[in-house]
Amino acid sequence: MNIIKENTQLNSEKTRGVALGNFDGIHIGHQMLLNTLVDKSNIRKLESCVYTFDNHPLSIINNTTPIQITNFDIKNKIFESLSIDTVIYEKFDKKTMNQKPQEFAEEVLVKRLNAKLVVVGFDFRFGFQGEGDVNLLRELSKQYNFTLYVIEPIKIEGEKVSSSIIKKYIGEGKMKKAKRFLGRYFSLEGAVIRGESRGRQLGFPTANISIEKRQILPKEGVYATYVSIEENTYLGATSIGKNPTFSANNVSVETFILDYSGNLYDKKIGIAFVESIREQIRFDNVEDLKNQLRIDVKNVKKYLHSS
Structure with a gap:
């Protein structure tokens, strides 16, 4: 598995399937999303790529750093076990924070990543102040000609699987x-x-x-x-x-x-x-x-x- 840090030049000739998200914990919902990425990418002979951030966006947005379930090393071991080809850790900075949703789609998904398919969770938000959601991303997928897969939530005994609920259970022992x-x-x-x-x-x-x-x-x-x-x-x-x-x-x-x-x-x-x-x-x-x-x-x- 390739691990790429911020601003590294990518091969623009290579076509990719891209998963977007924070992926803290890489819980069973994340795993479903990543399995979808790998399966769909393999069918279309695309490189399966996770695009995430090296630092938490809130560290720039409001100067707070949330606690994490998985550190860098554990995260990468799990990504590799799921057969991800490449993980890109971009730095979230003020430029990223102020990027409009359409600009993100054009500059990152299309020009930088050459994405032909994109996989996100049902509650995915992107762009300045979280203006972009899955509905906007669906419209942008038509404009920029990539296939979008949205993964619906998983529930266990009526509770939605999320990093937040997992942190709660860990904190309670x-x-x-x-x-x-x-x-x-x-x-x-x-x-x-x-x-x-x-x-x-x-x-x-x-x-x-x-x-x-x-x-x-x-x-x-x-x-x-x-x-x-x-x-x-x-x-x-x-x-x-x-x-x-x-x-x-x-x-x-x-x-x-x-x-x-x-x-x-x-x-x-x-x-x-x-x-x-x-x-x-x-x-x-x-x-x-x-x-x-x-x-x-x-x-x-x-x-x-x-x-």
């Missing part, structure tokens, strides 16, 4: 529900960093990972997880929180990896969240904490071996 909407376990990836080594002193050495500031985290607590290290997968007990027993101030993501020994510092690992097993608890003494950690490990084994 409802990992099973998040998985149903994502189509996979919610995951984090990061390099293992040095912590306070308290886990090692307790006999439960943990891998602490670095997390981007805008990355959403499940609510504080302990979770049954699968841990990916290179090509291998292990069971894990992952704690998210401020370590109340030790009065820590910063939220950390620490994982005790079952049946693993080795130095992980600076290595990248993946953590897939399966289910919450308990809330964060402040213990009066270290022995009570150690006893609870033993119980946590038993519960992780019991839960993951039965799931």
